[in-house]
Amino acid sequence: xxxxxxxxxxxxxxxxSSQDGWVTTRLDFLVNWSRANSLWPMPFGxxxxxxxxxxxxASRFDLARFGMERMSFSPRQADVLICAGRVPFKLAxxxxxIWQQMSQPKWAISMGACASTxxxxxxxxxxQGIDTIIPVDVYVPGCPPRPEGLIYGIMMLQQKVMRERxxxxxxxxxxxxxxxxxxxxxxxxxxxxxxxxxxSVNQTRSSV
Amino acid sequence: xxxxxxxxxxxxxxxxxxxxxxxxETNVVVSGSVLLDVVRYLHDDPAERYDYLSDVTAVEYxxxxxxxxVVWHLRSLPYRRFxxxxxxxxxxxxxxVASVWSVYKGADWLEREAFDxxxxxxxxxxxxxxxxLWEQYKEGFPLRKDFPLRGRFSRSEQLxxxxxxxxxxxxxxxxxxxxxxxxxLPVDMRGRxxxxxxxxx
Ligand code: SF4
Numbered sequence: 001x002x003x004x005x006x007x008x009x010x011x012x013x014x015x016x017s018s019q020d021g022w023v024t025t026r027l028d029f030l031v032n033w034s035r036a037n038s039l040w041p042m043p044f045g046x047x048x049x050x051x052x053x054x055x056x057x058a059s060r061f062d063l064a065r066f067g068m069e070r071m072s073f074s075p076r077q078a079d080v081l082i083c084a085g086r087v088p089f090k091l092a093x094x095x096x097x098i099w100q101q102m103s104q105p106k107w108a109i110s111m112g113a114c115a116s117t118x119x120x121x122x123x124x125x126x127x128q129g130i131d132t133i134i135p136v137d138v139y140v141p142g143c144p145p146r147p148e149g150l151i152y153g154i155m156m157l158q159q160k161v162m163r164e165r166x167x168x169x170x171x172x173x174x175x176x177x178x179x180x181x182x183x184x185x186x187x188x189x190x191x192x193x194x195x196x197x198x199x200s201v202n203q204t205r206s207s208v
Numbered sequence: 209x210x211x212x213x214x215x216x217x218x219x220x221x222x223x224x225x226x227x228x229x230x231x232x233e234t235n236v237v238v239s240g241s242v243l244l245d246v247v248r249y250l251h252d253d254p255a256e257r258y259d260y261l262s263d264v265t266a267v268e269y270x271x272x273x274x275x276x277x278v279v280w281h282l283r284s285l286p287y288r289r290f291x292x293x294x295x296x297x298x299x300x301x302x303x304x305v306a307s308v309w310s311v312y313k314g315a316d317w318l319e320r321e322a323f324d325x326x327x328x329x330x331x332x333x334x335x336x337x338x339x340x341l342w343e344q345y346k347e348g349f350p351l352r353k354d355f356p357l358r359g360r361f362s363r364s365e366q367l368x369x370x371x372x373x374x375x376x377x378x379x380x381x382x383x384x385x386x387x388x389x390x391x392x393l394p395v396d397m398r399g400r401x402x403x404x405x406x407x408x409x
């Protein structure tokens with residue numbers, strides 16, 4: 001992923017050779033519009049940031065305005081993983097499995113200094129940024145970020161979703177570790193992990 | 209001073225190394241060889257009845273010449289007394305003390321934690337393995353003074369080892385809270401759980 005500078009919303013660059021047809025762009029728009037406005041979050045709250053995440057979801061700030069009020073505690077039905085809090089090394093395989101169980105399209109928000117960089121916990125026990133484990137789309141700074149900060153990050157993610165093109169297949173490519181290493185988890189095992197808990201047996205990763 | 213100290217002195221004599229009061233609490237240093245007897249006496253004797261073990265931990269001082277202290281916090285609910293027992297382990301001596309698990313079942317996880325963080329071996333503990341860190345953790349014992357704050361391995365190596373830990377292959381079904389769903393699990397997963405296959409070394 002890497003950090004790219006955010007496109008200016010009011011500057012339009014035109015490259016006629018790379019233009020899509022009207023139908024394609026309208027269809028893209030429709031798909032992206034519906035996706036961006038119904039991002040179901042998978043809350044991965046591990047520490048104090050999760051309290052602020054709850055405040056964001058509660059009535060005063062009201063995530064429902066963004067189509068996000070439906071917290072998806074099954075990764076199968078989630079679109080965006082919100083990691084709120086520090087991740088110790090012991091949780092690293094857990095968040096990775098959750099990410100692998102989520103079906104495409106999926107995005108990740110790293111909320112707070114700890115999730116993004118390890119924050120003040122530069123110790124033996126804490127992962128120095130969840131982007132060493134899973135790809136992250138939006139980093140929200142702060143310790144903890146105020147609900148406005150998280151909402152701003154969510155709106156940035158919505159903008160990012162609105163700019164996606166179906167034609168761009170690289171968006172959905174998942175980088176897997178070398179199958180020979182013991183970091184690799186075959187998709188069948190990932191399916192098996194979540195099977196007894198999900199309420200739809202067809203939402204497995206290998207069936208897509 | 210806690211009145212139990214007098215009775216401990218009568219009963220165990222020189223094995224009670226010293227007793228002092230700090231901040232209104234009584235600390236008793238006992239020699240490691242009698243620890244289990246002292247704890248059993250404090251628990252069983254009708255005049256003592258220390259029926260609650262609230263903590264087992266350890267202290268290592270920055271001064272390398274000072275002994276490492278293993279600490280037990282005992283509380284007597286009927287008599288409303290608090291007693292802190294300590295065993296000193298001189299530098300260089302093996303970190304072994306008796307487990308009080310046979311007296312207090314609650315010592316199970318407390319001793320596992322002290323083992324995990326300090327490497328103290330509690331002799332007689334039924335299941336002494338790491339509890340906070342994952343079982344395959346190889347870097348040592350984090351609360352020891354010779355342990356570097358960021359661990360011994362590089363960050364990437366730490367991450368690789370953590371990701372390879374494969375939690376579902378290490379824990380029992382109760383620990384994974386899927387025991388109820390056992391019948392619904394796929395056949396090969398059931399097989400692996402029943403055989404207790406351990407991977408991810
Ligand atoms: S960034 Fe701050 S508030 Fe958030 S988990 Fe870390 S310490 Fe807690």
